[in-house]
Amino acid sequence: MSNDTGSPTQRPVPEGRLVLIRHGETEWSKAMKHTGTTDLDLTEHGEEAARRTAALLEEFDFALVLSSPMRRARRTAELVGLPEPDIDPHLVEWDYGGYEGRTTAEIREELGYDWTVWEDGVVPGDTPGESIEQVAARARAVIDRVMPVLKEGRDVVLVGHGHTTRILTSVWLRTEPRFGAQLELHAGSISVLGYERAFPSIQRWNQLAPR
Template sequence: MTDRRIVLWRHGQTSWNLERRFQGSTDIALTEAGVEQARRAARLLASLQPDAIIASDLKRTRATAAELEAVTGLEAVHDSGLRETYAGSWQGLTHDEIIAQFGDQYAAWKRGEPVRRGGGELETEVADRAAPVVLAHVDKLPEKGTLVVVSHGGTIRTTIGRLLGLAPGTWESLGGLSNCCWSVLGEGARGWRLLEHNAGTLPEPVLGDDD
């Protein structure tokens, strides 16, 4: 049995995050604070001695990944399959504007129904493109290797849901990730397990009956 690990790391802060504006696949850069968040988190994640880094090809994830590249000497592989959900006419709108203009659609999405937000992608379609990218790179890891995936909140949630084998309607139960926080999946005897979620400090070992 292998003991591989996947660290799914959300990008740093952007101006649209501060404005509560839906980004989706819009290519928004990090703020100065976002760069600092990435720099701090990279120093922590480097201590996990990752074997590989993959990242979405958008500016905010490229810049986040660059901070980890700088301290590890690894070169990130960028893949458009790790981009955030395309959300059509929702993109660029604030949270309040989405509620006002697409209230029924928003409510259905929060209930876990399959919804093309703004005419965009279904969450399952995001998982269909992102999860295989992650697994293809996991397959290249050594037996106890660690892969860092630099991506986006929605894409990370759907990827975790898919890798854990959860029903799509329950993926919303995985809470959101704060800027530059991460989740950790570990490979166990029965597949992938969620070891850490929305973490901003290094993972601690589980000491007890469920380790």
């Protein structure tokens, strides 16, 4: 089938942009501790950096603002100047189970091998923990929620966490969730997802506001 110009007909590509904000620094993120279900506040530095991040968002006109329910995400949304967000529980961080509050170095010392959360997963603790596939399923639910807005050519922003955001990006790119291990993402950064022709793409990644 061809259109009037004789070129192949293509499916419409969503023109809206999906902006991802990782919450600002907390004491645990600063110490490289796995922070999933623990509800921490931002550090003073994290709050200051979030205020600076507002300048990176001036080009966007958000039709939908979603945030994780955790305080560190909601406070970041407030400080970057976003409207009151809808709280989406699918945006919470990976449930690390028995590895909550521990660093990778500590876990490796206990286990005796080069453990990573991406390859080896977590064990139950005070919470059951999640597999990477379960986190990816939550990410897919978020993408399905925002896609109608993006198809209208309108921008959406998600305020969330490091690992969940990296997994969501992997799902967006239609690759396997462990690809997120290769996506470095700093606290307080913004990233932008969109399309390159018919292919989901990363338009901007891990951008930090200048000091």
